Amino acid sequence: MTKKIFISYSWGTIEYQDWVVNLAKRLMNDSVDVVLDRWDLKDGNDVFHFMESMVKSDDIYRVLVLCDKNYKTKADNRDGGVGTETQIITPEIYKDQKQEKFIPIVTERDENKSTYLPIFLSSRKYIDLSNEEYFEESYEELLRNILDAPSIPKPKLGTKVPAYITDSAVNNTATNSILRTLENQLQKFPEKVNSYSDSFIETFLESLLDFQFKSSSSAIDVYGKEILDNIYSYKVLREDFLDFLLITTKPEYNLDVEILIGFFEKKNQFTNPKDRGGYNNYDFENFSFIFQELFLYTIAICLRNKNYKLVEELLYSKFYFIDSYSGKTEAKSFTEIYKYNDSIENYLKRSFNKISGFGHLIITNLCEKIRKEEIIFADVFCHFIADLYPSNNYRDRWFPRTYIYKEWYNTFDFFDRLTSQRYFEKVKGIFNVESKEEFQKILNDYKNSKNGKDRIRFENSFDSLPYLHEMIDIDNIATNR
Incomplete structure (x- = not known):
């Protein structure tokens, strides 16, 4: 289901307005339906009605509040459209079921690197888009929030207490802790x-x-x-x-x-x-x-x-x-x-x-x-x-x-698979060879060296060890795909 959001901000400079529009365009491109005054508020519309409907509408999944110096000043002083919007948003924020709907977005910091968060948002967790160096990571965090796709989703609740908690023989080793x-x-x-x-x-x-x-x-x-x-x-x-x-x-x-x-x-x-x-x-x-x-x-x-x-x-x-x-x-x-x-x-x-x-x-x-x-x-x-x-x-x-x-x-499946060229190329290093021809020569020399020799046996047993050349089809090494 498409997520619909509303962006609340203070117009400020032309450059800042362009920055907001570009952010909205990128969100749109990433499947988020963005309501923005620049393309949704038509001439002749009531500005305050537009703001109120966006803030209170059940169709709006998130309200992004872009916080810069200009927005903080107007919100704290209840000045202009931002001030009116603040009066609308504030009671909505303190309704428990609506709290997660409003996301402060920091877009500017002062010379001491402090955020420009208005008073009514000062205690809330925010997303920081003010630092260009970390913008992409923060944008991803924002997008994941909107799309309900957290990078670390909450795991399912287990049904069984870990054995190391309930067992009488608890593994308290230092290595287990690591x-x-x-x-x-x-x-x-x-x-x-x-x-x-x-x-x-x-x-x-x-x-x-x-x-x-x-x-x-x-x-x-x-x-x-x-x-x-x-x-x-x-x-x-x-x-x-x-x-x-x-x-x-x-x-x-x-x-x-x-x-x-x-x-x-x-x-x-x-x-x-x-x-x-x-x-x-x-x-x-x-x-x-x-x-x-x-x-x-x-x-x-x-x-x-x-x-x-x-x-x-x-x-x-x-x-x-x-x-x-x-x-x-x-x-x-x-x-x-x-x-x-x-x-x-x-x-x-x-x-x-x-x-x-x-x-x-x-x-x-x-x-x-x-x-x-x-x-x-x-x-x-x-x-x-x-x-x-x-x-x-x-x-x-x-x-x-x-x-x-x-x-x-x-049989040992590992040796049987050596007839596959693809498999041989993966494992040839553990035989210390570079090619099948080199491996075949080593195996044939090994085979000749064992001629006439007694097999190695277990003590007091008829069981003996095989030779490597008996485990491998030498002539057909790497002949299959």
Whole structure:
């Protein structure tokens, strides 16, 4: 329905009259039906009747009162047409059902930047069109007011009290406090994603320190269970980290990968601190597990969000880990985050006959927002990249301990889609190639290097890992649209 408005103003100079007419024309062009004396008040019409009918008419949705020095003087002194109009408007303003009908529009300020609002409008919220620099923003505010299209509409009233208010286990973590406002803030200020992320990561690392513990026994049945209990207890904090990733790794936010790299570079400070005191190696194994788990979730979430650039940077950039004892910085690949956690593996194998303790713990303690297939694929993909680009260092490997939990009948859709040229162009960076020909050569060389070699198997199991060339139709890469 077309909105009809009336503009009340004091004529003043020719330039000011032209400014008012131009404002009215622009509103008309933007679908607002404007009643203005310059084109609606005909010769011979009663001026006062015209004013009164416009102010009191139910057809008039808004009355814009343009406030400059001239209008304020005449309104306060009840002088001329403006004075008469003021006498008509004033009682209407104080009728509750009519209050929103009258909008003061500031069009001029004095030398002290004070507004020229007449007394009868001095306490009312106004729209400021006096500043040319911010005119467009203010005009949009005015137009949205008239058209009932606020930039921040009032949300619907929820029917359910938030769980963090009603649940007995309230998440009062400092990280959760940041998360409650993070997404809303990024929608308004996406350019601040890195500063918000730095703040979250710093707070997360401080909170993670609270999970350092010292085992009460050297018996594996005791300290193995204590490590698992510790990992389970940090789940609330972990969920905050994953929610942070789900928000900030969306491609539109352009998260700086250095923030994520910097986070994982802190691993040594937790897993091998300089001041070990009377701690045993297994007292820090919870942190080894945590950083490895969080890296898998990071890859999985970046892939879900189709942020292939972040995946590429995480898999091929160097991480500068500081040696806790020498203080030297060493540049290493992402495989440095991988670790065989003896205590977890031995405890779960001994107590529950689990072939892969790490895999079992990841899958049974999975975040509800992430599918099992996503975390397994992230694990397998890290293995393939480490295997595709091997170094001379035996430690530069990644064994996908979750793979044993993959459903045998499921293929990895990601690899199947590489026959699409469009899809290949999007993801080729995470294989560190520029063209399909380059990728095909790398895969064929990889295939030849595996001829005659024994497959990698899980300990005490017939299950083995596939090779990357077996997952990809090499000859048909990027052959379809």
